[in-house]
Amino acid sequence: DAGITxxxxxxxxxxxxxxxxxxxxxxxxxxxxxxxxxxxxGLRLIHYSYxxxxxxxxxxxxxxxxxxxxTEDFLLTLESATSSQTSVYFCAIRDxxxxxxxxxxxxxxx
Amino acid sequence: xxxxxxxxxxxxxxxxAIASLNCTYSDRGSQSFFWYRxxxxxxxxxxxxxxxxxxxxxxxxxxxxxxxxxxVSLLIRDSQPSDxxxxxxxxxxxxxxxxxxxxxxxTKLSVKP
Numbered sequence: 001d002a003g004i005t006x007x008x009x010x011x012x013x014x015x016x017x018x019x020x021x022x023x024x025x026x027x028x029x030x031x032x033x034x035x036x037x038x039x040x041x042g043l044r045l046i047h048y049s050y051x052x053x054x055x056x057x058x059x060x061x062x063x064x065x066x067x068x069x070x071t072e073d074f075l076l077t078l079e080s081a082t083s084s085q086t087s088v089y090f091c092a093i094r095d096x097x098x099x100x101x102x103x104x105x106x107x108x109x110x
Numbered sequence: 111x112x113x114x115x116x117x118x119x120x121x122x123x124x125x126x127a128i129a130s131l132n133c134t135y136s137d138r139g140s141q142s143f144f145w146y147r148x149x150x151x152x153x154x155x156x157x158x159x160x161x162x163x164x165x166x167x168x169x170x171x172x173x174x175x176x177x178x179x180x181x182v183s184l185l186i187r188d189s190q191p192s193d194x195x196x197x198x199x200x201x202x203x204x205x206x207x208x209x210x211x212x213x214x215x216x217t218k219l220s221v222k223p
Contacts, residue, residue: 043213
């Protein structure tokens with residue numbers, strides 16, 4: 001357990017609405033990541049952060065934005081949710097050994 | 111395109127047998143390699159990492175790395191029904207300070223009692 005929590009754990013939302021997912025860590029890790037996992041695609045990187053206010057895009061960043069105003073919190077925002085963003089979203093931290101994942105958020109966009 | 115390839119399975123082994131999981135990677139700049147176990151509906155759990163050629167053992171798990179062949183494997187000895195899960199192979203390149211972790215799509219393992 002790397003001290004990572006995600007909220008909400010489940011969410012159903014309608015197409016076109018904004019959605020924010022929260023990742024919270026308790027162990028002061030510098031690097032934080034957002035991934036999505038879809039059948040047939042595996043885990044893909046959306047955005048990552050290498051410090052407070054320092055973020056950058058990953059492989060599948062279109063339609064997503066992130067913010068990190070505090071070391072412990074990394075927020076993922078879907079600006080206008082689409083059905084293609086229905087997925088399971090995992091937050092991760094990285095330490096000297098590797099990447100450790102939070103419990104995930106299952107998001108359904110109807 | 112940097113890729114990690116795994117056989118999707120399912121791989122079925124009897125209880126007590128050795129399960130052998132394999133993956134290949136395309137990025138020769140990859141420096142560290144990871145095996146994650148993921149139970150259905152749960153998050154990936156890091157079980158092994160390796161960065162040097164050769165074998166690394168931890169309990170019933172042995173990770174093997176051959177950088178020349180761009181090949182990584184995971185052996186699970188004395189397989190138990192509780193080992194039934196999807197196993198994800200991942201390769202990391204630390205060229206950028208943030209690190210870039212590329213995942214395979216996973217191999218589903220089923221251990222039959």
